[in-house]
Amino acid sequence: MMAFLNFYLIPGVVLGCIYALGAIGISLTFGILRFSNFAHGDTMTLGVYITLSLVQFSGLHPLLVAPLAMVLTTGIVLGLDRTFYKPFRTSPAIMLVIASFGLMLMIRSVIQFFWGVQLQALQTGIQMPLEALLPVRFSENHLLIIGATVLLMMAVHLVLTRTKIGKAMRATSDNPELAALTGIDTEVVIRATWAMGASLAVAAGVFLGLDTHVETMMGFKLLLPMFAAAILGGIGKPYGAVAGGLVIGIAEELSAYPWIGTTPLLSPGYKGGVAFAIMVAMLIWKPQGLFRGRQF
Amino acid sequence: MKHLITAAALAALAATPAMAGEIRVGSVAGVTGPIAELVAPIVAGRNLAAAHINANGGLLDGDTLVLVLADSQCDPKAGVDAGNKVVNVEQVVAIVGASCSGATNGMVQSVTIPAGIPSVSDSATAPSITDLDDNNLVFRTAPSDAYQGAALAKLAWEAGYRKLAVTYANDDYNAGIAEVFVANFEGLGGKVTANQVHEPNKASYRAEITTLSGGGAEALALFAYYGGSGITIIRNALETGAFGKFMAADGMFDVSVIEQIGAENLRGNLMITQSASDPSNTSYQLFAEAYKSTGMDPGAPYAAHGYDATFLIALAIEQAGAADPALIAAALPEVANAPGEIIRPGEWEKAKALIAAGKAVNYEGASGSVDFDAAGDVPGFYSVNTINAEGKFEMRFLR
Amino acid sequence: MEQYYGYFLYLLSLLTMGGIYAVLTLGLNVQWGFTGLFNAGIAGFFAVGAYVQAILTTPIYARHLGGYEWPIPLAMLAAMALSAVVGYGVAKICIRLRADYLAIATIGIAEIIRLVFKNEGWATNGPRGISQIPKAFEDLPQPWNTLAFVAMVLAIVMVIYLALERARTAPWGRVMTAIRENEAAAAAAGKNVERFRLESFVIGSALMGLGGALMAQYLKQIDPQVSDPLTATFLVFVMLIAGGSANNKGAILGAMLMWTVWSATEILTSRLPDEFAIRSAYVRIFLIGLILQFILQRRPQGILPERRPKPHPRLRGDRAPAANTGSTKQ
Structure with a gap:
């Protein structure tokens, strides 16, 4: 039982936190700008590389410089929005999807050009579980990741429910026409959406970098599971995205649990398919997602 | 838009014709794609060989060896496309590469074998390449898995x-x-x-x-x-x-x-095998010393193989006496295998003089003795790497 | 002289790949352009076609299913048929999803299909793929084999083009456009919307399977990397949007043009100075992205925008032809 908790459930939760933070951004852009942003994963990678440079420059802990990286990444993303997305505000969504596809290629090649493709690390060495908590095995990083995720979620919750801009974002996501009629400035809402999505993506990327390593494809590799998490939770529903991320993270890890006998239930070669299978099943049987997001 | 493309196409065509005193060899590698980080040191190995050759008299009558890079992305589609570009547009006489077995399989079957261009892969290890009906055009310095x-x-x-x-x-x-x-x-x-x-x-x-x-x-x-x-x-x-x-x-x-x-x-706690020559071997040491100038680790997987593949093609061009693909293909086993005077990495001037004098040469590479068998494969030489007291890899040759 | 012969061969290779991609874009045009079905799982149907072709035609090899040695044309038909069957299955469960949801479901299904080909090594040789796939006309001497293969690909593109043009102007095509523009109205006019959407999806999937079968022959090697979503799904969408969605000529032009951009940019970047040697490959990907943004912003309707068939003479004068906006699409 302890093994199940330590080796399957806790890693699943950590992975789920990373997916969840990334999925919030996807869900919000989907809800407010109405398109699936393929460049989201590479925005994440960009934020991680900026963090990496800041760490190398300052020698501080990655989590301490991450907020600055969030600000810088947000600035870049706002610039990209102005140049590449703004011309398509009234166009069909497919134009934005294709534009984000082009942007994905561009961001990644810029990263590869300037930082190179060699593997890098935010932190070296391995982390053994904390003695104090045994037999439950939590490493310091995992506690930091889970704790920081909870804090970020609370911050997102406060922004969305207590601030004017957050309320405007939710209103726009629920019903853009109505929101525009009530005098909400759509452009401000869009900028806030990019800022929130990009910052959370950077956080997710830095957590992933702490748990594994830093490389130029890391965000892209997360893109499809994050999409799956956003769908699962319900489009335009940030809390849903969190739930979706956790479910997918945990399901991926549990798929390798030897439920019957001693071999994994599902060949780990199919691990990547777990998220998709859940997503497809969800779309077919409950297309509005767990949290009753918008249904097209 | 059309103007842009036309202009680009014209620029490409205008720049293409092989300039006098230049011999082009394709350098096909998975520069982007899933193993980009592994490919960078291999390409550095290839470029180092070209630099050695050009700094020591060049090919034939002082011609420059130009490596034309093309990206095979580890994908057969891109491999075939890259092969087409280097063979037909750049009109290379031979190819180093491609990087992954799938891309190599696609490139050689669809492009280079029909076109009669020899290729030497430095990192494709699939046994299926041995089985190809290749008219003796496909070689590799990377041993089959x-x-x-x-x-x-x-x-x-x-x-x-x-x-x-x-x-x-x-x-x-x-x-x-x-x-x-x-x-x-x-x-x-x-x-x-x-x-x-x-x-x-x-x-x-x-x-x-x-x-x-x-x-x-x-x-x-x-x-x-x-x-x-x-x-x-x-x-x-x-x-x-x-x-x-x-x-x-x-x-x-x-x-x-x-x-x-x-x-x-x-x-x-960790043992890593690696396809490499004996670290105490002179060939490897010569290569390792020279490779340091690239700022990368000479032990990087297949970097030595990249060097050897490029050097072998250059030797074969010299031996063939002309930049002719068919002659190069025939010369490749001659310069790689015994008999002949032993040539080691970097010893281009010596090799050039020997070939000019009509003597046989036998390249003993950084990655091993690189002796091609009938299928164009090389035997595997392996070393094992463990971590020493200084926290560095320590290489031991496996016999 | 020899130099120009080389350029000519490269041109043929561009035409071949462009033509194979044109088969895919035409298939996508049926689904997305005409009917508005956002199928983002092109790679899946493409992979089914490619693997069927490979397994049915290769000589016996111990590491994968094979040894059936079917004639090439018959295998191509089988590839289309099986892709159509898979398309039917997918459509049966997903067709009522709209727009982005269908896109994401199909991306997921395509990835699962790819994982199956990758993991079921007994049939597909797993990640190492199937090699030595027979190619039509390969026994002819050079360059006739290349020419014959290009001619076959282009002839197939032409046949599909003519058939689709006919379908587009026929009542069937008009119903499709009606469904895309206003599904409720089409349903109110007594059209079985779901059935039409299903037909469109299946036809498109069959064409994607055919594209896979052609690609398998051309490359002579198929592995899971060939159906990687970047070059087998997204690139096809980019081609269709750049060329002109819902315009069959645009679909073909987009495939040819974007493939040329994709491939020929490297001829430029490989000429960058030595210090950029490896980095030139990244510059190239950046250029591709930039050209795409350029086309999108300058020609948002695609290079050849949609042209509606003229209203039937009987209807002319009854009402003005619908404005060509395309902006009602989601």
Whole structure:
């Protein structure tokens, strides 16, 4: 039982936190700008590389410089929005999807050009579980990741429910026409959406970098599971995205649990398919997602 | 838009014709794509060879060897496209590459064999390349995986391991080595307690590792690229305490394994085999010394093979006496195999003089003796790398 | 002289790849352009076609299913048929999903299909793929084999083009456009919307399977990397949007043009100075992205925008032809 908790459930939760933070951004852009942003994963990678440079420059802990990286990444993303997305505000969504596809290629090649493709690390060495908590095995990083995720979620919750801009974002996501009629400035809402999505993506990327390593494809590799998490939770529903991320993270890890006998239930070669299978099943049987997001 | 493309096309065409005093060789590599980080040092090896040749008299009558880079992305589509470009647009006389077995298979079958252009791959290891009906045009300096899996199995057995768990990344390279390893280890009498494929590029493998550790194995045999899943697996295994000892093949050979996980955690616990020449061998030392100028690790997987493949093509051009693909293809085994005076990496002036004098040469490369058999393959030479007191890889040649 | 012969051969290779991609874009045009079905799982149907072709035609080899040695044309038909069957299955469960949801479901299904081909090694040789796939006309001497293969690909593109043009102007095509523009109205006019959407999806999937079968022959090697979503799904969408969605000529032009951009940019970047040697490959990908943004912003309707068939003479004068906006699409 302890093994199940330590080796399957806790890693699943950590992975789920990373997916969840990334999925919030996807869900919000989907809800407010109405398109699936393929460049989201590479925005994440960009934020991680900026963090990496800041760490190398300052020698501080990655989590301490991450907020600055969030600000810088947000600035870049706002610039990209102005140049590449703004011309398509009234166009069909497919134009934005294709534009984000082009942007994905561009961001990644810029990263590869300037930082190179060699593997890098935010932190070296391995982390053994904390003695104090045994037999439950939590490493310091995992506690930091889970704790920081909870804090970020609370911050997102406060922004969305207590601030004017957050309320405007939710209103726009629920019903853009109505929101525009009530005098909400759509452009401000869009900028806030990019800022929130990009910052959370950077956080997710830095957590992933702490748990594994830093490389130029890391965000892209997360893109499809994050999409799956956003769908699962319900489009335009940030809390849903969190739930979706956790479910997918945990399901991926549990798929390798030897439920019957001693071999994994599902060949780990199919691990990547777990998220998709859940997503497809969800779309077919409950297309509005767990949290009753918008249904097209 | 149309103007832009027309202009670009014109610029490309205008720039293309091989300038006088220039001999072009294609350098096809998976520069972008899934193993970009492994390919960079290989291309550096190729470029180093070209630099050596050009600095020491060049080809034939002082012609410059120009390596034309094309990206095969590890994808047969891109491999075929890259092959088409270097063969038809750049009109190269031979090709170094391509990088991955799939891309190489596509490129040689669809483009270079029909066009009669010889190719020497420095990192395609699939046995299926041996089976091709290639008109003696396809060579490689990278040994077929069949050898490395066997070498690692023997090493494991000799190191005293009797029960091993095996996991391999689901890609063309690692799946092949794992298969040979398991067959050989069991053939020696060892027991494979669990043999599990894993999907690369996931953020965590703790669940897979825990499941693998169930059978009471003494160590984990890990076949993966370090960037795809290898480092994550070792880290997860050490952190969960599932495995403490590891054996791996050359997809894992990179200093970043030590940098990321920490030498203190790996010393005495990790053995990585690698296709390489004997480090005490003069050829390897000459190469390693020269390669330092690139700022990369000379032990990087297949960097030496990249150097050798390029150097061999240059020798073959010199031996053929003309930049003619058919003559180069025929000359390749002549310059690679005995008999002949031994030529080592960097010794271009010597080789040039010998060939001019009509003497036979036999290239002894940085990656091994590079003697081509009838299928254009080379025998495998392997070294094992462990981590020494200074936290660096220490190489020992396997005999 | 020899130099120009080389350029000519490269041109043929561009035409071949462009033509194979044109088969895919035409298939996508049926689904997305005409009917508005956002199928983002092109790679899946493409892979089914490619693997069927490979397995049915290759000589016996111990590492994968094979040894059936079917004639090439028959295998191509089988590839289309099986892709159509898979398409039917997918459509049966997903067709009522709209727009982005269908896209994401199909991406997921395509990835699962790819994982199956990758993991079921007994049939497909797993990640190492199937090699030595027979190619039509390969026994002819050079360059006739290349020419014959290009001619075959282009002839197939032409046949598909003519058939689709006919379908587009026929009542069937008009119903499709009606469904895309206003599904409720089409349903109110008594059209079985779901059935039409299903037909469109199946036809498109069959064409994607055919594209896969052609690609398998051309490359002579198929592995899971060939159906990687970047070059087998997204690139096809980019081609269709750049060329002109819902315009069959645009679909073909987009495939040819974007493939040329994709491939020929490297001829430029490989000429960058030595210090950029490896980095030139990244510059190239950046250029591709930039050109795409340029086309999108300058020609948002695609290079050849949609042209509606003229209203039937009987209807002319009854009402003005619908404005060509395309902006009602989601």
